[in-house]
Amino acid sequence: MxxxxxxxxxxxxxxxxxxxxxxxxxxxxxxxxxxxxxxxxxxxxxxxxxxxxxxxxxxxxxxxxxxxxxxxxxxxxxxxxxxxKVLDNAAYRRLVKYGHDNGLKYYALDDDSNVYTDDRDINRIAVIQAFENRAGIYFRSPNELPDDFEVTKVAYVGEKSDLDPYEDAVKSEFKDICYVVRAGEWFLELMHKNxxxxxxxxxxxxxxxxxxxxxxxxxxxxxxxxxxxxxxxxxxxxxxxxxxxxxxxxxxxxxxxxxxxxxxxxxxxxx
Missing domain, CATH: 3.40.50.1000 (HAD superfamily/HAD-like)
Structure with missing residues (x-):
């Protein structure tokens, strides 16, 4: 070869x-x-x-x-x-709502490497990711961002015990719009389906x-x-x-x- x-x-x-x-x-x-x-x-x-x-x-x-x-x-x-290939605003809002409804901490990433979340208690994994990726963290809800705001991915984050019960449910819930992957114990990542x-x-x-x-x-x-x-x-x-x-x-x-x-x-x- x-x-x-x-x-x-x-x-x-x-x-x-x-x-x-x-x-x-x-x-x-x-x-x-x-x-x-x-x-x-x-x-x-x-x-x-x-x-x-x-x-x-x-x-x-x-x-x-x-x-x-x-x-x-x-x-x-x-x-x-x-x-x-990014997630449009409707998909981003849907993912954030699911996180809120199910008590899952999250962060979103835009195409300029910035981290966004509106979790009042920002998960330590989101902070670590921002530090490792030399990115800023912006505390913003979807309503505080432009109507055409797009993200490259949304990650539900937490301890293994927080994410394990939701992995299959998240994959089923968003199979129509997202590629969902467990990127590690602390990350359940969702991106454009393609x-x-x-x-x-x-x-x-x-x-x-x-x-x-x-x-x-x-x-x-x-x-x-x-x-x-x-x-x-x-x-x-x-x-x-x-x-x-x-x-x-x-x-x-x-x-x-x-x-x-x-x-x-x-x-x-x-x-």
Whole structure:
């Protein structure tokens, strides 16, 4: 298999347990870029939450791309939008109302990486997300925002015990308008129904004339499963969830033990 594109999830994949990129990963990415391989960060984060990693990896210019918000936005590193799929105002209002009616804390994200909520007691997960993504938090209800206000996603957040009882119900309630995914224990994320990491990679690979079997993807969680199903070589980190591992073609070492570099040596560089 000739690898022409490599897609990386960020949290617990590209980043180790300390939130850092391993030197072995940096070296492997530098080598891949030198070979002309497209290196694509494919993440649930907004753009503001990944720019420092792009700089650190040397991914720059209008010929390299990023997939953010779980596939809702695809753009070049220099800011050219390839595609954008968002939730309209009616969908946003419906999701907020459901959260209020069922006691679910939430935040919404716009296409400028800003966090919005009207939960009086802002959940700690929303605060952490805003900090990690270098985003502002705006305390606004839907009625305090423009009638055409759109969001890239809404996330119901809380402890595992808060979200577990609602996961199936939320998927059923919003299956007509949303792609719903449990992105981790503390997140139940809802996006445009045609959005996923797979759809983002598909749109981008079509633009670049790259076939799925020429794409390698690294991930660790349930929101990585769609891209695992799309690409030719799906690599799950050893620290990943059992569900994600079930869809991988290869399980590499952990994000703390050079898992990315080891898999790239095996499949990309032929060591």
């Amino acid at each position: 000739t690898v022409k594109m490599i897609a990386f999830d960020i949290d617990d994949t590209l980043l180790n347990s300390d939130g850092k990129i391993l030197n072995s990963t940096k070296q492997a990415v530098t080598k891949a870029l030198a070979k002309g391989i497209k290196v694509v960060l494919c993440t649930g984060r907004p753009l503001a939450g990944v720019t420092s990693y792009l700089d650190e990896l040397g991914i720059i210019g209008d010929e390299q791309f990023i997939v953010t918000n779980n596939g809702a936005i695809i753009e070049s590193i220099s800011g050219h939008i390839v595609s954008k 959005v996923s990491k797979a759809s983002g990679l598909q749109d981008l690979s079509t633009k670049l004339n790259i076939y799925p079997d020429e794409i390698m993807a690294f991930g660790d969680e349930q929101n990585d499963i769609p891209m695992f199903q799309f690409v030719g070589n799906a690599v799950c980190m050893e620290n990943g969830s059992d569900k994600a591992k079930g869809y991988a073609s290869y399980v590499t070492d952990s994000n703390d033990n050079d898992g990315i570099a080891k898999a790239m040596d095996k499949f990309v560089f032929g060591k």
